[in-house]
């Protein structure tokens with residue numbers, strides 16, 4: 001594939017050249033107000049983007065480019081419920097789930113009904129009115145889902161551990177590898193376990209396979225006449241399939257095709273969040289996101305946090321040839337955030353098809369990351385001295401939920417030290433002096449100094465919040481959702497479909513058929529046929 005990684009705005013190309021030879025520190029020297037000018041606040045979040053390789057002209061050109069793509073109108077089209085997901089002819093109204101101010105009235109009514117149903121159910125579990133089939137109270141919730149029906153609720157539940165309800169434990173099973181499910185079942189009591197089968201389509205192989213095995217486990221343990229309805233509920237837009245699976249229609253929490261899977265944690269797919277953290281905290285999560293939605297809708301592009309983050313990303317992807325973008329939260333509880341963003345960003349913008357024809361520039365970057373400080377002791381070496389440019393988002397709550405301020409201060413100081421070190425780097429002279437200081441000769445120090453040189457000028461954003469609360473987390477997630485949307489507008493792609501994942505799914509069904517000798521496998525290539533054979537042979541060995 002030969003997609004040019006650079007776009008064709010001549011002035012931006014020329015500016016990139018100028019800025020590439022200018023140190024980040026010199027930009028601070030030139031502009032005493034740089035920190036104030038290159039920062040903004042929204043919905044409890046503070047973004048400092050001053051450590052980026054931009055000046056006011058570059059930002060102005062990027063905002064212009066966004067206007068040329070009709071970004072302002074597209075934002076209103078998204079929030080107003082237009083069929084913006086044009087390949088599937090439907091809106092993408094995740095903002096309606098959290099009550100953004102321009103939510104269409106018909107959608108609001110649907111969402112309100114489901115929230116009432118969720119609240120009643122959560123209350124019945126927490127107040128022990130809902131009991132398992134043998135009369136035991138529910139202590140363990142097992143969410144069975146994958147992709148968007150797993151990553152969001154899992155990440156939020158982990159991130160908000162300090163808000164976890166006592167007496168309820170949440171578990172998440174996603175992989176079709178039974179090792180995942182079995183490791184959870186080994187530590188749960190069937191009498192007090194509730195399974196939430198989470199699948200927008202209710203057709204996903206992994207989820208249905210796991211749900212079937214979970215139901216078998218339950219009936220084996222509690223007898224064939226067990227009242228399964230006391231242990232199984234579903235969150236889905238396909239009520240019919242959930243009922244066919246054997247889930248009582250009253251225990252199905254609906255969602256709709258106008259909510260994308262990776263944008264669905266705000267819908268009934270968030271039921272395990274509400275069960276684990278309480279409905280109030282779930283609502284606070286939604287409120288934080290709604291506040292970010294309103295900021296996104298109302299603020300001019302120049303003060304709009306998702307827009308700024310998005311344009312900086314476009315700048316590095318299309319003008320600096322950055323292939324990846326690292327997300328490094330300095331909060332242990334946010335350690336799953338990079339993984340969550342991988343689906344949100346890469347499944348949305350990992351596309352080469354433009355609205356018409358193919359894209360003309362590189363699109364979504366590879367998203368990766370890990371919680372600080374752990375990443376410092378593994379991959380930060382590459383961030384500081386590698387040959388690739390990796391823009392980084394550092395995310396840090398100021399206050400912890402514990403009282404160990406010494407830990408928190410170390411954590412925060414490390415976060416700032418990384419963005420500072422990435423910016424200033426280390427010169428040859430400084431490196432040489434360090435060798436001399438530890439006793440190396442002048443000649444040795446001269447020879448070795450370049451190993452310690454750090455180029456610096458590596459761009460970073462820093463996003464701060466007072467504390468990792470449900471409201472702030474809601475705002476943070478919505479910030480990245482909207483960032484992804486803005487980038488899709490600039491790149492002229494549809495971020496709400498995911499045709500690329502379909503082919504592999506279809507082929508896996510065929511290969512299962514070949515393995516089970518139900519389908520002729522001779523149309524597969526020699527490599528695939530030989531690998532299938534090896535698997536079949538291992539099955540034969542098991543039979544001996």
Ligand SMILES: O=P(O)(O)OC[C@H]1O[C@H](O)[C@H](O)[C@@H](O)[C@@H]1O
Pocket residue numbers: 146147148149198199200201202203204207261262347498501
């Ligand atoms: O919720 P489900 O319908 O089970 O879908 C689960 C996941 O599967 C698909 O492969 C998509 O790539 C994801 O976007 C989706 O979240």
